[in-house]
Amino acid sequence: MGQAYGRPRRLTTAAAPAHPHGPGTMDAMSSSTPGPSAGLDPALASRLKRTADGLVPAIAQQYDTGEVLMMGWMDDEALHRTLTTGRCTYWSRSRGEYWVKGDTSGHVQHVKSVALDCDGDTLLVKVDQVGAACHTGARTCFDEDVLL
Template identity: 60%
Template sequence: MNFDPQTLRYDERGLIPAIAQDAENGDVLMMAWMNADAVARTLQTRRVTYWSRSRQAFWVKGESSGHVQHLVDMRVDCDRDCLLVLVDQTGPACHTNRRSCFYTALRDGAEVEIMAPVADPD
């Protein structure tokens, strides 16, 4: 069966959430948005491409930072309204220079930073 990105369930803005997960160790790295063209581009190029809501433009992960996400596998949830993107992540996934965007835990009514930024190799 051939896949057509148009068969996914997008929101009223034409977007679908995509959760990036490290294909090797299962760490959840980030969540971003894709539209049908971003899904198609990701599948075609194997470079994960998101849709930037603020810039209203495609965003190829790592294009400017070098922290590239290479697609290993893409999965569709049971409702067809969310994607799981298994990636080979180069460098930090978060714009804060952390491995994951999920670096704050909620514990005993407080926010606790559980992950420091990655040290610059220089």
């Protein structure tokens, strides 16, 4: 059934102060370009293999069923926010800003764990998804166009 590659490594970050408005709320979510985070543990940041524009793909998976929900992009700051708030924060390439899943739709992703793959180039974020994960309103982004 294929070669086993071992368990993904669980990620941690340096302790950060709680956000003044509570978990999952953030001020100044937008930025013109993705970039480094002053808060991400440098040891963790050094393990990430990013695209030329500083991003890492992040696969969101339902923690209890294993259902693959969606793929989004994270930079160091988005990963730091995800690890410290318990809510998935992504970088929108089309809008050029950070976004917290569910802030406008109510379809929140509560983070259960975050792992880095063996190559350091993909994140697996296990979440408890509230409502639809896909922007189309579907539960998952991967059930509408099955190829095989």
